[in-house]
Amino acid sequence: xxxxxxxxxxxxxxxxxxxxxxxxxxxxxxxxxxxxxxxxxxxxxxxxxxxxxxxxxxxxxxxxxxxxxxxxxxxxxxxxxxxxxxxxxxxxxxxxxxxxxxxxxxxxxxxxxxxxxxxxxxxxxxxxxxxxxxxxxxxxxxxxxxxxxxxxxxxxxxxxxxxxxxxxxxxxxxxxxxxxxxxxxxxxxxxxxx
Amino acid sequence: xxxxxxxxxxxxxxxxxxxxxxxxxxxxxxxxxxxxxxxxxxxxxxxxxxxxxxxxxxxxxxxxxxxxxxxxxxxxxxxxxxxxxxxxxxxxxxxxxxxxxxxxxxxxxxxxxxxxxxxxxxxxxxxxxxxxxxxxxxxxxxxxxxxxxxxxxxxxxxxxxxxxxxxxxxxxxxxxxxxxxxxxxxxxxxxxxxxxxxxxxxxxxxxxxxxxxxxxxxxxxxxxxxxxxxxxxxxxxxxxxxxxxxxxxxxxxxxxxxxxxxxxxxxxxxxxxxxxxxxxxxxxxxxxxxxxxxxxxxxxxxxxxxxxxxxxxxxxxxxxxxxxxxxxxxxxxxxxxxxxxxxxxxxxxxxxxxxxxxxxxxxxxxxxxxxxxxxxxxxxxxxxxxxxxxxxxxxxxxxxxxxxxxxxxxxxxxxxxxxxxxxxxxxxxxxxxxxxxxxxxxxxxxxxxxxxxxxxxxxxxxxxxxxxxxxxxxxxxxxxxxxxxxxxxxxxxxxxxxxxxxxxxxxxxxxxxxxxxxxxxxxxxxxxxxxxxxxxxxxxxxxxxxxxxxxxxxxxxxxxxxxxxxxxxxxxxxxxxxxxxxxxxxxxxxxxxxxxxxxxxxxxxxxxxxxxxxxxxxxxxxxxxxxxxxxxxxxxxxxxxxxxxxxxxxxxxxxxxxxxxxxxxxxxxxxx
Amino acid sequence: xxxxxxxxxxxxxxxxxxxxxxxxxxxxxxxxxxxxxxxxxxxxxxxxxxxxxxxxxxxxxxxxxxxxxxxxxxxxxxxxxxxxxxxxxxxxxxxxxxxxxxxxxxxxxxxxxxxxxxxxxxxxxxxxxxxxx
Numbered sequence: 001x002x003x004x005x006x007x008x009x010x011x012x013x014x015x016x017x018x019x020x021x022x023x024x025x026x027x028x029x030x031x032x033x034x035x036x037x038x039x040x041x042x043x044x045x046x047x048x049x050x051x052x053x054x055x056x057x058x059x060x061x062x063x064x065x066x067x068x069x070x071x072x073x074x075x076x077x078x079x080x081x082x083x084x085x086x087x088x089x090x091x092x093x094x095x096x097x098x099x100x101x102x103x104x105x106x107x108x109x110x111x112x113x114x115x116x117x118x119x120x121x122x123x124x125x126x127x128x129x130x131x132x133x134x135x136x137x138x139x140x141x142x143x144x145x146x147x148x149x150x151x152x153x154x155x156x157x158x159x160x161x162x163x164x165x166x167x168x169x170x171x172x173x174x175x176x177x178x179x180x181x182x183x184x185x186x187x188x189x190x191x192x193x194x
Numbered sequence: 195x196x197x198x199x200x201x202x203x204x205x206x207x208x209x210x211x212x213x214x215x216x217x218x219x220x221x222x223x224x225x226x227x228x229x230x231x232x233x234x235x236x237x238x239x240x241x242x243x244x245x246x247x248x249x250x251x252x253x254x255x256x257x258x259x260x261x262x263x264x265x266x267x268x269x270x271x272x273x274x275x276x277x278x279x280x281x282x283x284x285x286x287x288x289x290x291x292x293x294x295x296x297x298x299x300x301x302x303x304x305x306x307x308x309x310x311x312x313x314x315x316x317x318x319x320x321x322x323x324x325x326x327x328x329x330x331x332x333x334x335x336x337x338x339x340x341x342x343x344x345x346x347x348x349x350x351x352x353x354x355x356x357x358x359x360x361x362x363x364x365x366x367x368x369x370x371x372x373x374x375x376x377x378x379x380x381x382x383x384x385x386x387x388x389x390x391x392x393x394x395x396x397x398x399x400x401x402x403x404x405x406x407x408x409x410x411x412x413x414x415x416x417x418x419x420x421x422x423x424x425x426x427x428x429x430x431x432x433x434x435x436x437x438x439x440x441x442x443x444x445x446x447x448x449x450x451x452x453x454x455x456x457x458x459x460x461x462x463x464x465x466x467x468x469x470x471x472x473x474x475x476x477x478x479x480x481x482x483x484x485x486x487x488x489x490x491x492x493x494x495x496x497x498x499x500x501x502x503x504x505x506x507x508x509x510x511x512x513x514x515x516x517x518x519x520x521x522x523x524x525x526x527x528x529x530x531x532x533x534x535x536x537x538x539x540x541x542x543x544x545x546x547x548x549x550x551x552x553x554x555x556x557x558x559x560x561x562x563x564x565x566x567x568x569x570x571x572x573x574x575x576x577x578x579x580x581x582x583x584x585x586x587x588x589x590x591x592x593x594x595x596x597x598x599x600x601x602x603x604x605x606x607x608x609x610x611x612x613x614x615x616x617x618x619x620x621x622x623x624x625x626x627x628x629x630x631x632x633x634x635x636x637x638x639x640x641x642x643x644x645x646x647x648x649x650x651x652x653x654x655x656x657x658x659x660x661x662x663x664x665x666x667x668x669x670x671x672x673x674x675x676x677x678x679x680x681x682x683x684x685x686x687x688x689x690x691x692x693x694x695x696x697x698x699x700x701x702x703x704x705x706x707x708x709x710x711x712x713x714x715x716x717x718x719x720x721x722x723x724x725x726x727x728x729x730x731x732x733x734x735x736x737x738x739x740x741x742x743x744x745x746x747x748x749x750x751x752x753x754x755x756x757x758x759x760x761x762x763x764x765x766x767x768x769x770x771x772x773x774x775x776x777x778x779x780x781x782x783x784x785x786x787x788x789x790x791x792x793x794x795x796x797x798x799x800x801x802x803x804x805x806x807x808x809x810x811x812x813x814x815x816x817x818x819x820x821x822x823x824x825x826x827x828x829x830x831x832x833x834x835x836x837x838x839x840x841x842x843x844x845x846x847x848x849x850x851x852x853x854x855x856x857x858x859x860x861x862x863x864x865x866x
Numbered sequence: 867x868x869x870x871x872x873x874x875x876x877x878x879x880x881x882x883x884x885x886x887x888x889x890x891x892x893x894x895x896x897x898x899x900x901x902x903x904x905x906x907x908x909x910x911x912x913x914x915x916x917x918x919x920x921x922x923x924x925x926x927x928x929x930x931x932x933x934x935x936x937x938x939x940x941x942x943x944x945x946x947x948x949x950x951x952x953x954x955x956x957x958x959x960x961x962x963x964x965x966x967x968x969x970x971x972x973x974x975x976x977x978x979x980x981x982x983x984x985x986x987x988x989x990x991x992x993x994x995x996x997x998x999x
Contacts, residue, residue, distance in 0.1 A: 111888030839966025
């Protein structure tokens with residue numbers, strides 16, 4: 001028996017999971033499955049819907065990690081707005097309803113190889129690094145709304161305000177980009193006049 | 195004005211005229227003719243003045259006029275701007291200047307409408323200056339400068355009608371063949387200077403001839419043969435004579451000045467000046483004699499077969515130059531220069547007359563002229579002057595050619611009988627026998643030219659208009675020395691080395707008799723063959739009665755090969771030369787295939803080498819160059835393949851690379 | 867709870883998103899995959915924040931900021947995709963090849979990449995061409 005396994009066995013063994021761990025594992029499997037379906041499905045709209053499942057699963061994981069405020073923000077912003085935006089995007093780009101066989105590009109094998117290799121490497125490194133690390137979830141709620149708000153408006157207020165400016169800039173940028181510019185048409189008509 | 199100043203001005207004036215002509219020719223067309231004629235005329239006057247002031251040569255006990263200024267102190271053998279006017283130089287300068295004057299005046303009529311007349315006249319002036327420089331110069335390097343300027347002027351002037359292929363190739367050939375001789379000439383000058391320690395001709399002369407301080411040369415034969423190569427190139431002696439007949443593609447006045455009277459005589463003149471060098475080597479004299487004999491006889495035979503009137507005269511020039519070298523071979527430069535001067539006069543006259551004939555007949559072909567009647571009546575001036583000039587050429591007394599040729603034959607006979615010290619008897623016999631044979635042939639081709647050109651039978655010559663006065667006047671000016679210069683044989687020895695030029699009875703009778711025989715045989719053959727002329731129509735006539743004479747000539751040159759089958763001969767059964775030469779005619783017409791030999795010996799190897807170099811450059815060197823460019827291009831194409839524009843591919847490659855780096859980092863961190 | 871659970875889940879989600887970014891053709895699907903990757907990072911942030919018991923709640927604050935930035939990103943990204951779709955008639959990533967080095971015989975990609983940014987006329991001409999097609 002290697003020393004590492006011995007250490008794991010003496011502390012909190014992987015073979016005797018707690019209830020939270022079991023829940024986290026199950027939700028994680030569902031989330032991962034939804035994510036995989038998101039990137040593999042042939043139907044574009046289904047991909048967006050599977051993304052909802054995956055993002056919701058992550059929200060549940062936040063809850064399991066006692067970060068309730070983040071979880072609700074996740075549900076509000078991601079599931080509520082981002083996915084809706086994506087669906088609108090799909091609509092506006094006239095995405096086909098039903099399976100579209102060319103959803104994946106020709107890079108698929110290479111992408112798969114890179115992704116699998118990255119996963120293998122990262123999993124190896126992460127497992128090797130955090131095999132014995134234990135999160136104490138019972139010592140109080142770390143991410144309650146009160147705690148989060150207090151730290152956000154006490155310690156992080158300046159970045160918060162800067163972020164609002166960034167959001168404003170993004171808003172303006174999105175409007176400018178998506179506006180149907182009348183300028184070229186004017187130029188064209190001007191040219192015709194000439 | 196001192197005699198020295200006058201002598202300096204003689205070459206300088208035409209040079210300044212040439213520079214002014216080249217500069218002003220385009221802008222001020224009105225000045226071109228005065229600028230062409232007046233400096234040459236002044237130079238002629240000054241040359242006569244110098245000759246009169248000098249009043250004689252070594253034979254008369256008059257010391258030569260010498261003046262020198264140091265031009266370049268080279269460290270070993272200095273170069274001087276020196277002139278030496280002795281009897282030879284004074285008389286030859288007079289000849290050159292007078293003939294140049296005549297040619298310039300004649301050209302104003304002959305090339306009156308030519309758009310390139312300004313540059314033509316300037317080049318003739320430049321040539322005149324260069325020739326006078328050669329004549330007066332006492333320094334071999336300065337002489338060489340004039341020598342090469344003459345060569346380049348000859349190149350430009352032969353190519354005057356550069357629109358015709360014949361003129362283009364002829365000018366190139368003239369340039370290349372004379373350069374082939376000039377390279378050994380240059381080496382010979384250096385070798386001579388190395389042996390004697392000076393470039394000054396007068397000092398070389400003194401060193402070799404004076405009894406007290408005479409120092410023999412170390413390599414007389416080598417030096418003499420090297421110099422001889424240059425002389426053979428310039429003076430058109432066998433085997434480098436082939437350029438001269440082709441050079442007749444130039445305008446007729448140029449042929450008269452450069453390729454008959456002066457430039458080709460420069461070689462003879464240089465040998466005459468340096469004769470002590472040649473005389474110090476019996477082998478060189480023998481080579482000179484053999485060269486002269488082969489040149490004389492061969493060129494006379496070739497002249498019999500030519501159809502172009504100017505080519506007949508060209509081969510005749512080669513032959514007469516052979517007489518001069520023959521005289522030099524028997525160590526008598528007096529006779530050589532005497533023949534040079536008389537020949538210059540009557541050959542210039544012949545050429546200028548030929549220009550008139552070509553214009554009047556509208557053709558340069560003797561075959562065409564023999565089929566038209568009344569040419570003599572149409573151009574009486576040219577007819578009479580040319581008749582006398584041909585008599586002079588054939589050495590019929592009492593014209594100039596008789597006396598000079600008899601001087602040559604007499605001195606050869608003198609040497610053959612062993613009376614000339616330092617000259618082997620064989621040399622004398624060679625020159626004498628070749629000279630006599632050539633006298634026979636010369637009379638033959640002179641008679642042929644005269645009979646075919648002026649006594650044709652057939653259609654009357656169309657009226658091509660009257661010749662300009664300038665041209666006819668020049669003919670009569672040249673007529674005077676042609677007819678009467680020979681009578682000066684009594685006084686000329688004073689100007690030369692003092693040896694007598696009086697004809698001896700034996701050679702006179704022999705030479706004149708052979709000449710008469712030649713002329714009569716030719717007459718008989720002509721009577722026999724001319725009846726056929728009517729049966730075989732032949733000839734192409736370029737008639738431009740209004741235009742200048744040069745236009746007809748240029749057209750005749752351009753069309754000769756197309757009309758008669760060859761640039762030199764014509765397939766004319768009525769030609770008496772063909773009858774007399776028999777099977778030899780075919781070979782004589784092409785100059786005894788010397789051009790073919792040159793082609794096989796030089797042209798083809800050079801062309802093959804050029805092809806080889808071209809191949810090496812195109813296929814070998816170029817391959818490396820192309821490879822140096824091609825390899826990066828291939829690599830670039832390979833890299834370009836990767837630049838598909840697909841961002842996902844880029845990103846995939848980027849991530850794969852970072853993955854590899856991460857693995858490496860992890861492995862390093864883990865100490866693996 | 868073992869930290870390995872959320873960490874490994876984050877890794878797997880991240881690599882799934884990575885695969886999607888590299889393999890998907892439609893630009894909007896690519897954006898979805900990007901969201902997956904961002905969420906994987908967020909999960910990591912939250913998990914480590916909880917593990918470390920950070921008094922400043924740096925991980926959670928940063929997660930909130932990331933979410934906000936992701937919202938901005940998706941807005942801008944969708945605007946760009948829409949613009950591209952409007953101009954080119956397609957939102958497929960592998961059809962946007964203006965970055966390609968043109969083949970030596972000089973074809974359309976070159977015209978697009980070289981002329982389009984500088985020359986308005988070329989842009990309009992292309993648009994007109996597409997409309998006729």
